[in-house]
Amino acid sequence: MSTNNGGRALGIASVATLLTITACGGDGDGDAPGDSGAQEGPQTLTVWHYQSEDAQVELMDTYAEEFEAQRDDVTVENVYVPYDQMNSRLVNAAGAGEGPDVAFFNGAETSIIALGGALTPINDYWDSFDDADLVQESVLHQIDGDIYAVQGYVNLLGLWYNAEILDELGEEPPTTIDELESAMGAAEEAGYRGITLTGLPNSQGEWQAYPWLTAAGFSYESPDEEALVEALTRAETWVDEGWLSQEAVTWDQTVPFQEWASGDTAFAVNGNWQRGNAEADADFDYGVAPLPLGESGGVYLGGEGQGIGVNSENPDLAWDYLESTLLDAEGQLHALEIVGSLPSRSDSAEDDLVTEDEILSAFSETVTELGANYPDTVLPPEAVGDVQVSMAQAWSAVIGKQSSPEEAAAEAMATLESLLEQ
Structure with a gap:
């Protein structure tokens, strides 16, 4: 808090x-x-x-x-x-x-x-x-x-949480993705929103997608399409359940934090640079927890x-x-x-x-x-920008309901394969 x-x-x-x-x-x-x-x-x-x-x-x-x-x-x-x-x-x-x-x-x-x-x-x-x-x-x-x-x-990114919403729901700051999703579900049932983040199809989107991709077991060193589908399916579920707004595809990292600071959203995936904004704009008790990513997760x-x-x-x-x-x-x-x-x-x-x-x-x-490391050290230096955009486009397309997780993952993997050969 x-x-x-x-x-x-x-x-x-x-x-x-x-x-x-x-x-x-x-x-x-x-x-x-x-x-x-x-x-x-x-x-x-x-x-x-x-x-x-x-x-x-x-x-x-x-x-x-x-x-x-x-x-x-x-x-x-x-x-x-x-x-x-x-x-x-x-x-x-x-x-x-x-x-x-x-x-x-x-x-x-x-x-x-x-x-x-x-x-x-x-x-x-x-x-x-x-x-x-x-x-x-x-x-x-x-x-x-x-x-x-x-x-x-x-x-870096962390999980900002509205402590008053969690207290009302009898929830603790989550330490696993299952706990996070349980808390988001409880928040939605109580009339709150679940989470804010950015789904922009650019490097900002890849920056915020990376923790959830790696939590599902995806890595640039050994790209696995099934793991990518799993991560994108999770994002799709968050949208389908009403926990994450499709509007996230138009939000940079400033807007979702403003949405969270308005007081009716349980969580925000955002950075330490937002601390002053939280103190100025969040009229409620709040805290930050590490992103609950498990053993394979990583944060840039x-x-x-x-x-x-x-x-x-x-x-x-x-x-x-x-x-x-x-x-x-x-x-x-x-x-x-x-x-x-x-x-x-x-x-x-x-x-x-x-x-x-x-x-x-x-x-x-x-x-x-x-x-x-940001960017991932296994990426060929000349391919970094294209890789980030490719993965962000997949992330954004699923959140925006423009592609299924399977379609977005297949397209991203095809692009990634050609880029990693450079």
Whole structure:
């Protein structure tokens, strides 16, 4: 149930409204980035990012100030690049022999940037990083064995629940899918709605479908059509029983949370970035539980990836910045306090700021037990986008009653087979 944890936790509640995305930052206008490179004597470390909300900018400034305090010969230059221009500017700058020392970007798009020649592998740095074993392996972004990015924090999905509805129905937060469906059925019989999520036929849809696909035993490593049919049949059942609205095929991740926050829906599949919206809009007691997925289930760990620009004149300094800020135990707590993102280090996840907070602890438990690379590491980098759209289209077609689970699964499997051969 939602509680006021006092102390440092208050900082999260006041700024989490600014965390409005799943795996990446917002967009906006900004100046074009310039050339980068080390200088003789005092050095300038150039960091490109797309963080535009006040709290996000505060986090970037905090990292810059702390690193400058550690290295009095270094000035950190944070350069804003609009989100929808980041990938192309990184690749174009790399081709011109320019670019940043450090880049923040959508972690899910690491392959696009790395294959475009904009990032340098960080294997040697990672191998010599004393705390590497404390960082979740599922936040490393690799291509053919080379590490190109790591996430200093993560954003992910959980099961938000209306505690007052569950109390009225005599239900507990579910720990299995059967318990979830039983609670949704009871909610529907009592005049409430069961669950909200997104069924968009794009990457957002695949992001929210993935936990339920894997819970049914489906994986990209060993795609099984029967498991896919099982997962899609479950979604069809939720619609047929009146637990999930067909309108979900038009909802991004913002709308279903607004629907849940209105107070007449038992559950919402949504992320930690919605905490501020919950505190502002949900006029009822609520809580978060890990998605009840079973042993085979997985939840994508989204968030910004951090990498070293291929043309950095001082990659050692760039790595020093990453190791001293985003990959540092205290640095990860800055991300938690300022923007509400979860630590990717196991020791940071054990801080009181996480464990004594009923909302954050549920998400943190998911990171440890169910966290999965986003995107799935078995997908060929050049096929990631097409795979996500293909699976999302199947998910959306079933929720929207445009296809049967069998038809949608067969079409997705045919597309997937051709994509995985790349």
